[in-house]
Amino acid sequence: MSSPRGNALIGQSGGPTCVINQSLVGIVEEAQKSGQIDRVFGALHGIQGVLDDRLIDLGRESAATLEAVANTPCAGLRSVRKKPTREECGQVLERLQAHDVRYFFYIGGNDSAETAHILNELAVEIGYDVRLFHVPKTIDNDLCVTDHCPGYGSAAKFVASAIMGDNQDNRSLPGIKIDVIMGRHAGWLTAASLLAREHEDDGPHLIYVPERVFDLDGFVGDVDRMYTKHGRCLVAASEGIHDKDGNPIFSSKEVDSHGNVQLSGSGALGDFLAGAVKSKLGSSLRVRADTFGYLQRSFAGYVSEVDAREAREVGRTALRIAVAGERQHGSIVITRNGAGDSYEAGFEATELSNVARVTRDLDDAFVAGENDIAPAFLDYVRPLVGTMPSAGRLSDFPIS
Amino acid sequence: MSSPRGNALIGQSGGPTCVINQSLVGIVEEAQKSGQIDRVFGALHGIQGVLDDRLIDLGRESAATLEAVANTPCAGLRSVRKKPTREECGQVLERLQAHDVRYFFYIGGNDSAETAHILNELAVEIGYDVRLFHVPKTIDNDLCVTDHCPGYGSAAKFVASAIMGDNQDNRSLPGIKIDVIMGRHAGWLTAASLLAREHEDDGPHLIYVPERVFDLDGFVGDVDRMYTKHGRCLVAASEGIHDKDGNPIFSSKEVDSHGNVQLSGSGALGDFLAGAVKSKLGSSLRVRADTFGYLQRSFAGYVSEVDAREAREVGRTALRIAVAGERQHGSIVITRNGAGDSYEAGFEATELSNVARVTRDLDDAFVAGENDIAPAFLDYVRPLVGTMPSAGRLSDFPIS
Numbered sequence: 001m002s003s004p005r006g007n008a009l010i011g012q013s014g015g016p017t018c019v020i021n022q023s024l025v026g027i028v029e030e031a032q033k034s035g036q037i038d039r040v041f042g043a044l045h046g047i048q049g050v051l052d053d054r055l056i057d058l059g060r061e062s063a064a065t066l067e068a069v070a071n072t073p074c075a076g077l078r079s080v081r082k083k084p085t086r087e088e089c090g091q092v093l094e095r096l097q098a099h100d101v102r103y104f105f106y107i108g109g110n111d112s113a114e115t116a117h118i119l120n121e122l123a124v125e126i127g128y129d130v131r132l133f134h135v136p137k138t139i140d141n142d143l144c145v146t147d148h149c150p151g152y153g154s155a156a157k158f159v160a161s162a163i164m165g166d167n168q169d170n171r172s173l174p175g176i177k178i179d180v181i182m183g184r185h186a187g188w189l190t191a192a193s194l195l196a197r198e199h200e201d202d203g204p205h206l207i208y209v210p211e212r213v214f215d216l217d218g219f220v221g222d223v224d225r226m227y228t229k230h231g232r233c234l235v236a237a238s239e240g241i242h243d244k245d246g247n248p249i250f251s252s253k254e255v256d257s258h259g260n261v262q263l264s265g266s267g268a269l270g271d272f273l274a275g276a277v278k279s280k281l282g283s284s285l286r287v288r289a290d291t292f293g294y295l296q297r298s299f300a301g302y303v304s305e306v307d308a309r310e311a312r313e314v315g316r317t318a319l320r321i322a323v324a325g326e327r328q329h330g331s332i333v334i335t336r337n338g339a340g341d342s343y344e345a346g347f348e349a350t351e352l353s354n355v356a357r358v359t360r361d362l363d364d365a366f367v368a369g370e371n372d373i374a375p376a377f378l379d380y381v382r383p384l385v386g387t388m389p390s391a392g393r394l395s396d397f398p399i400s
Numbered sequence: 401m402s403s404p405r406g407n408a409l410i411g412q413s414g415g416p417t418c419v420i421n422q423s424l425v426g427i428v429e430e431a432q433k434s435g436q437i438d439r440v441f442g443a444l445h446g447i448q449g450v451l452d453d454r455l456i457d458l459g460r461e462s463a464a465t466l467e468a469v470a471n472t473p474c475a476g477l478r479s480v481r482k483k484p485t486r487e488e489c490g491q492v493l494e495r496l497q498a499h500d501v502r503y504f505f506y507i508g509g510n511d512s513a514e515t516a517h518i519l520n521e522l523a524v525e526i527g528y529d530v531r532l533f534h535v536p537k538t539i540d541n542d543l544c545v546t547d548h549c550p551g552y553g554s555a556a557k558f559v560a561s562a563i564m565g566d567n568q569d570n571r572s573l574p575g576i577k578i579d580v581i582m583g584r585h586a587g588w589l590t591a592a593s594l595l596a597r598e599h600e601d602d603g604p605h606l607i608y609v610p611e612r613v614f615d616l617d618g619f620v621g622d623v624d625r626m627y628t629k630h631g632r633c634l635v636a637a638s639e640g641i642h643d644k645d646g647n648p649i650f651s652s653k654e655v656d657s658h659g660n661v662q663l664s665g666s667g668a669l670g671d672f673l674a675g676a677v678k679s680k681l682g683s684s685l686r687v688r689a690d691t692f693g694y695l696q697r698s699f700a701g702y703v704s705e706v707d708a709r710e711a712r713e714v715g716r717t718a719l720r721i722a723v724a725g726e727r728q729h730g731s732i733v734i735t736r737n738g739a740g741d742s743y744e745a746g747f748e749a750t751e752l753s754n755v756a757r758v759t760r761d762l763d764d765a766f767v768a769g770e771n772d773i774a775p776a777f778l779d780y781v782r783p784l785v786g787t788m789p790s791a792g793r794l795s796d797f798p799i800s
Binding site for chain 2: 061069071074079164168265268288298300392
């Protein structure tokens with residue numbers, strides 16, 4: 001199969017990550033080396049920018065600018081939350097044809113894979129030769145096939161470092177502290193809080209993920225036991241915790257443009273859990289809640305170096321596979337070769353239909369009981385997070 | 401005035417900072433070099449640990465442990481929120497005498513300076529020769545006399561980096577975003593968000609500090625104007641904003657053990673402000689709020705190197721001045737010599753009574769109007785924060 005000569009177009013979609021621009025720049029730099037691609041365009045605000053013909057010329061950016069953008073969190077091309085209809089996808093294809101775009105790369109989550117999938121079906125129908133690739137990103141780490149997702153390692157490092165610090169805070173001034181962590185459906189990010197537990201009495205003392213049913217009375221009982229045992233209790237809870245019927249434990253009633261109930265951008269769940277603890281265990285208890293919020297996906301200046309490198313390589317790989325002509329469409333996946341210090345990532349492609357729409361929960365073997373994460377998860381997550389701070393602790397030697 | 405031979409005792413008090421242990425270790429290492437001090441004790445949970453005789457032997461800690469602790473956020477000795485009564489201060493002095501403590505160092509905010517002040521008065525009354533020093537720490541930066549406070553630079557760097565990332569987030573997915581930042585009485589930490597504004601259209605677009613009266617209608621009008629101008633709006637608001645009568649704009653009704661209304665450890669203020677914007681400007685607007693919470697004072701692995709060095713030196717200075725015998729008590733202050741790249745910090749002592757109880761607001765010259773911070777503040781804050789990330793931005797070149 002020979003690959004066409006023409007232009008490339010890149011878009012970014014969905015919630016930001018700290019390394020999503022590494023993938024963008026990886027595509028651009030590899031496109032410029034390829035000899036197969038005339039011009040590299042960017043669509044502002046993803047698929048909406050294609051529909052509105054808001055394209056920019058990425059080929060004119062200096063190497064210095066591209067490198068600065070690669071190291072900047074959130075979508076340099078700006079993002080969008082939009083699932084285009086089949087009709088809109090037809091309009092997108094018209095725009096691609098108008099600009100002789102033969103390579104389209106959509107950096108995003110499973111919704112973006114679905115968009116690429118629909119575009120591919122339509123392109124085949126009308127016989128337009130265009131290579132359609134999904135480039136994965138999500139702090140939620142919930143895409144299928146891939147071992148892990150670009151963006152996850154940095155968010156996991158942020159969450160683990162925040163919990164490590166908050167464990168020290170909670171040890172300094174004991175009380176009950178509840179930290180709410182992103183992850184609507186999957187507990188991958190909340191699970192990363194386990195990295196903060198160095199000593200047996202370190203928090204997080206309780207970890208709640210959406211892969212288990214959350215029972216409010218059970219939760220309060222867990223907190224009571226931990227508080228009795230340690231004189232303090234640090235809780236890591238996913239924003240996606242839900243009751244046995246799948247209803248969120250607490251959320252604002254608002255929905256986003258995908259029709260999902262809003263969970264982030266509000267402290268409501270944390271405050272609700274703190275209130276429940278106080279009302280049942282006693283109002284004189286010192287109970288606090290923090291919701292880590294957008295900092296998890298956008299904090300500037302603190303990334304996993306492994307994650308940044310891999311996100312760059314995922315972009316490069318997408319371009320290389322597209323140009324090589326072995327396949328007309330696909331989603332890039334990361335494979336894991338070796339464990340611990342011998343960890344190495346591999347990069348390849350899978351069918352769009354394997355990634356579109358579906359999501360991947362935290363492996364069952366990584367969840368321990370109703371309120372903890374299994375140590376086996378540490379082997380999975382450590383290589384992705386890379387260097388972590390380590391907490392020093394006084395020995396508390398007696399004075400005589 | 402000759403300085404006595406005897407033991408030293410160190411305590412930590414109040415809310416944590418990321419570098420409070422640098423000061424602790426600075427005191428310990430200088431005490432071990434002094435030749436004047438026999439043993440170095442630590443009190444667990446500050447003054448409460450003295451009352452309860454929960455002392456540990458810091459002299460037996462290895463240099464490696466001390467260094468690891470110095471680089472760990474929050475009080476290694478654990479902390480306390482307690483203003484001891486005069487009677488309790490008398491009991492503290494008895495404990496000091498019992499352990500032949502001739503040097504007491506209390507690392508904390510203005511309440512800790514007040515405790516040291518009372519202890520000093522009582523020691524003079526009973527004629528016990530003990531050197532009582534307050535070692536400053538606070539992310540709020542609101543202590544008097546000193547140019548700035550150890551702990552502030554790191555918290556300011558965290559806040560500025562969070563806002564820088566959130567500005568990118570808000571630019572990627574436009575909407576109205578409200579970030580609530582610590583600082584009960586003073587706007588120093590909220591003001592640091594200005595460091596994130598690199599381009600004219602960058603957020604924070606509005607900054608609200610407790611040094612100005614906060615008017616809810618005025619706030620909503622400000623947001624409306626900025627949203628119209630930029631198509632988005634990022635707000636940095638202090639948790640301490642209040643109406644013209646000094647009442648908090650919104651808070652839980654809870655008070656801490658100092659009798660202060662609880663402002664942190666809850667997302668209530670941010671959610672309240674977001675709700676006000678939606679109810680007045682339209683419920684279809686995308687409005688989100690994050691409360692940065694304890695991460696500002698305890699995040700592991702991200703400090704201002706300048707702040708860390710200075711916090712260490714503040715501890716060393718306290719020990720040196722105490723042993724030198726020029727003064728029997730005091731609070732350590734940092735002076736500023738030179739600006740910009742030629743910034744250098746000096747270290748000396750002032751009277752405890754100059755620091756006890758009182759607080760220092762953000763300089764009036766640093767506040768611009770009702771909703772912004774003046775550029776002059778950047779000259780003040782930059783040397784304290786040190787190296788900051790910088791955000792790259794695409795040029796958005798047209799495609800033809």
